[in-house]
Amino acid sequence: MTSRFSFDITHRDPQTVARSGLLTTAHGSVRTPAFVGVATRATIKALEPQALIDIGLQIVISNTYHLHLQPGEDVIASLGGLHGFSGWNRPTMTDSGGFQVFSLGASKEHGVGKVASIFPGNSPSTKPKVRPSKPLVKLTEQGVDFRSILDGSPHTFTPESVITIERKLGADIIVPLDECTSPLHDHAYTKNSMERTHRWARRGLAAFQFLKDDPTFPNPHQVLYGIVQGGAYQDLRLESARFIGELPFDGFAIGGSLGRSKTDMWNVLDWSIPLLRDEAPRHLLGIGEIEDLFTCIARGIDTFDCAAPTRLARNGSVFLKGAPRHRINLRNARFISDDGPIDPTCDCFTCQNHSRAYLRHLCRVGEFTFYRLATLHNLRFLVRLMAEIRDAIDDARLTALARDWGFRL
Amino acid sequence: MTSRFSFDITHRDPQTVARSGLLTTAHGSVRTPAFVGVATRATIKALEPQALIDIGLQIVISNTYHLHLQPGEDVIASLGGLHGFSGWNRPTMTDSGGFQVFSLGASKEHGVGKVASIFPGNSPSTKPKVRPSKPLVKLTEQGVDFRSILDGSPHTFTPESVITIERKLGADIIVPLDECTSPLHDHAYTKNSMERTHRWARRGLAAFQFLKDDPTFPNPHQVLYGIVQGGAYQDLRLESARFIGELPFDGFAIGGSLGRSKTDMWNVLDWSIPLLRDEAPRHLLGIGEIEDLFTCIARGIDTFDCAAPTRLARNGSVFLKGAPRHRINLRNARFISDDGPIDPTCDCFTCQNHSRAYLRHLCRVGEFTFYRLATLHNLRFLVRLMAEIRDAIDDARLTALARDWGFRL
Numbered sequence: 028m029t030s031r032f033s034f035d036i037t038h039r040d041p042q043t044v045a046r047s048g049l050l051t052t053a054h055g056s057v058r059t060p061a062f063v064g065v066a067t068r069a070t071i072k073a074l075e076p077q078a079l080i081d082i083g084l085q086i087v088i089s090n091t092y093h094l095h096l097q098p099g100e101d102v103i104a105s106l107g108g109l110h111g112f113s114g115w116n117r118p119t120m121t122d123s124g125g126f127q128v129f130s131l132g133a134s135k136e137h138g139v140g141k142v143a144s145i146f147p148g149n150s151p152s153t154k155p156k157v158r159p160s161k162p163l164v165k166l167t168e169q170g171v172d173f174r175s176i177l178d179g180s181p182h183t184f185t186p187e188s189v190i191t192i193e194r195k196l197g198a199d200i201i202v203p204l205d206e207c208t209s210p211l212h213d214h215a216y217t218k219n220s221m222e223r224t225h226r227w228a229r230r231g232l233a234a235f236q237f238l239k240d241d242p243t244f245p246n247p248h249q250v251l252y253g254i255v256q257g258g259a260y261q262d263l264r265l266e267s268a269r270f271i272g273e274l275p276f277d278g279f280a281i282g283g284s285l286g287r288s289k290t291d292m293w294n295v296l297d298w299s300i301p302l303l304r305d306e307a308p309r310h311l312l313g314i315g316e317i318e319d320l321f322t323c324i325a326r327g328i329d330t331f332d333c334a335a336p337t338r339l340a341r342n343g344s345v346f347l348k349g350a351p352r353h354r355i356n357l358r359n360a361r362f363i364s365d366d367g368p369i370d371p372t373c374d375c376f377t378c379q380n381h382s383r384a385y386l387r388h389l390c391r392v393g394e395f396t397f398y399r400l401a402t403l404h405n406l407r408f409l410v411r412l413m414a415e416i417r418d419a420i421d422d423a424r425l426t427a428l429a430r431d432w433g434f435r436l
Numbered sequence: 437m438t439s440r441f442s443f444d445i446t447h448r449d450p451q452t453v454a455r456s457g458l459l460t461t462a463h464g465s466v467r468t469p470a471f472v473g474v475a476t477r478a479t480i481k482a483l484e485p486q487a488l489i490d491i492g493l494q495i496v497i498s499n500t501y502h503l504h505l506q507p508g509e510d511v512i513a514s515l516g517g518l519h520g521f522s523g524w525n526r527p528t529m530t531d532s533g534g535f536q537v538f539s540l541g542a543s544k545e546h547g548v549g550k551v552a553s554i555f556p557g558n559s560p561s562t563k564p565k566v567r568p569s570k571p572l573v574k575l576t577e578q579g580v581d582f583r584s585i586l587d588g589s590p591h592t593f594t595p596e597s598v599i600t601i602e603r604k605l606g607a608d609i610i611v612p613l614d615e616c617t618s619p620l621h622d623h624a625y626t627k628n629s630m631e632r633t634h635r636w637a638r639r640g641l642a643a644f645q646f647l648k649d650d651p652t653f654p655n656p657h658q659v660l661y662g663i664v665q666g667g668a669y670q671d672l673r674l675e676s677a678r679f680i681g682e683l684p685f686d687g688f689a690i691g692g693s694l695g696r697s698k699t700d701m702w703n704v705l706d707w708s709i710p711l712l713r714d715e716a717p718r719h720l721l722g723i724g725e726i727e728d729l730f731t732c733i734a735r736g737i738d739t740f741d742c743a744a745p746t747r748l749a750r751n752g753s754v755f756l757k758g759a760p761r762h763r764i765n766l767r768n769a770r771f772i773s774d775d776g777p778i779d780p781t782c783d784c785f786t787c788q789n790h791s792r793a794y795l796r797h798l799c800r801v802g803e804f805t806f807y808r809l810a811t812l813h814n815l816r817f818l819v820r821l822m823a824e825i826r827d828a829i830d831d832a833r834l835t836a837l838a839r840d841w842g843f844r845l
Contacts, residue, residue: 070805097797
């Protein structure tokens with residue numbers, strides 16, 4: 028089966044390692060750098076696929092762990108994979124389930140996210156409904172035994188089974204099972220975990236190649252990205268990038284703990300990215316504050332996924348260039364009679380139709396309508412920002428654009 | 437100030453007292469019979485105003501009690517009333533607050549709705565967040581003292597203050613403060629309550645006339661409907677319809693307890709409606725099952741509001757002609773791999789774009805997207821049903837249409 032996947036780098040920023048490009052999948056192309064919308068359970072919260080098309084969102088990522096539990100990969104496969112099931116016929120990714128291993132393990136024990144303490148908005152918020160006396164997660168060389176957060180039922184993910192699940196889900200870009208370590212894990216634990224993730228990466232790749240020509244899966248044109256691990260440790264990131272970078276993956280994702288600060292995160296990228304084939308696309312898992320978009324693109328990242336922009340929206344926090352952290356919280360009393368839009372320069376449905384006062388009211392009383400209107404704005408804001416960044420790369424003025432937004436690259 | 441309000445009866449059914457007509461307000465016309473969407477807090481749950489326009493919904497009703505508490509009528513008035521505030525520039529009603537007096541009083545004590553026991557879906561579901569040792573509601577001749585369900589703060593509604601609040605909210609059709617009695621109230625209580633509601637109706641009307649030409653309110657073209665009370669007691673309904681019917685209201689609403697069965701409800705209508713001026717529009721408060729639409733239109737009702745269709749949607753129950761009670765519940769396991777739409781004959785966005793399997797998944801996992809998609813379908817279904825009913829009245833075949841839906845008029 029010939030792959031319909033390609034990645035063409037169209038421009039390079041002269042002052043950084045940022046690049047713009049075109050990522051082509053069996054379900055359409057993505058201009059990069061791009062923000063990947065988080066559709067955990069096969070929908071972005073509060074937005075049906077048509078709304079995403081109207082916004083101009085190019086690609087979404089869904090969650091292997093959640094979809095395996097509900098409704099199950101066989102149901103989704105029988106309905107044409109995620110594309111047929113959800114009606115989103117555009118580029119799609121699935122994650123590995125590894126972050127859930129992490130989020131139900133270390134983060135529940137220690138209360139930390141991918142970057143310790145600095146991204147409170149990023150910490151996993153799913154509370155397990157079942158709290159068995161046994162641990163929820165058990166890692167072995169073979170894979171991960173875990174209990175469902177829904178009903179406590181036992182499940183196992185292996186590198187092979189996760190590839191089969193993802194082939195049934197049918198996203199255009201998939202990743203192998205990995206363990207996502209915590210910033211609280213020490214060097215020894217992180218090294219051990221990384222080495223296992225490397226063995227799992229080989230096994231996932233072998234399973235993917237073995238299943239490649241099986242005609243029973245909904246999407247014959249899937250590709251597999253490798254995931255670089257190694258925590259915030261330089262020797263481990265170098266080793267992982269070298270190891271994963273040499274395997275025949277179609278692209279690369281940077282996963283796992285990114286340390287305790289923005290500087291740690293930037294170091295991780297600066298260590299890893301030079302060791303990954305330049306011509307392959309690079310995805311940063313679970314990161315996507317506005318500052319991160321600029322600083323990580325400048326370090327060579329092509330795509331990002333992050334639940335924060337949509338979660339922030341549901342909490343009343345909407346993007347506005349120039350406000351502190353480029354956002355305002357509509358719960359604030361100062362908006363009670365404010366008849367202007369969130370952002371007078373924004374072309375989104377929400378800003379074109381509704382006032383801050385109305386949105387504040389809907390937010391305060393917890394109306395579902397608010398979740399939709401705020402999410403529409405935040406995603407449209409990111410879509411426009413990414414277009415602005417791509418244009419800046421094409422015109423060799425990324426550093427100036429970042430400065431205009433208040434960031435140093 | 438000349439009223440821009442009119443009601444023109446265009447056709448009459450030869451076999452029943454059903455009629456079709458055109459209700460004209462300062463914000464546009466409503467073809468009747470019509471279903472009034474329930475926008476309690478100035479939004480129909482999960483749908484922004486543009487979605488209602490796309491569906492073809494003609495008119496909504498908002499809740500004076502809830503909007504008085506949040507964000508307050510002064511905020512809404514300062515933003516152009518409900519029309520300017522919400523962006524819904526079409527016909528709008530507000531209720532009297534009387535149902536909340538009831539729902540925080542008798543229904544909390546006895547667990548009953550407007551029609552005892554037969555409409556479980558209709559019973560008030562708002563749980564007070566504050567449970568003070570003092571009663572939440574105290575009725576006097578002057579008005580109603582109550583505590584906010586939000587923070588326990590004390591408030592008073594009088595017939596005069598409710599008119600002022602509603603004038604600030606600016607809906608096209610408003611109603612005076614009433615007490616909504618319970619099916620569990622006896623004849624003596626109901627009579628006493630009705631007589632007070634009559635005195636309140638006179639006071640509300642006087643306040644409305646006094647404020648009529650005050651230019652500070654957002655909508656100079658509001659009209660006032662009177663509310664008929666009297667529970668399920670024939671002598672009281674006759675007395676109330678005669679009393680309210682003789683006052684110079686622009687239309688009439690049937691309120692209060694409608695008894696313990698459909699037969700009780702039909703009796704209430706059969707007693708009351710002949711005593712109301714035929715040329716005035718008649719609204720039935722809080723009723724709107726599919727059977728009710730047919731049987732109450734046949735008894736002379738022009739408009740209905742009911743939260744059940746949107747609440748049912750959020751619970752997974754969507755309308756389908758011919759199914760038991762003309763609805764199916766998408767939570768049902770039989771829909772897990774069903775790739776068809778809810779209703780193959782439906783032109784709504786949901787049926788045009790999404791399968792039962794996808795909707796069932798979104799419902800089971802509690803996604804906000806589901807609430808929107810299911811609500812879109814149920815409201816579009818009612819909009820189409822009402823159009824079908826209007827056409828049947830115009831063509832003198834309402835009884836046949838009802839029979840086709842399984843109902844006897």
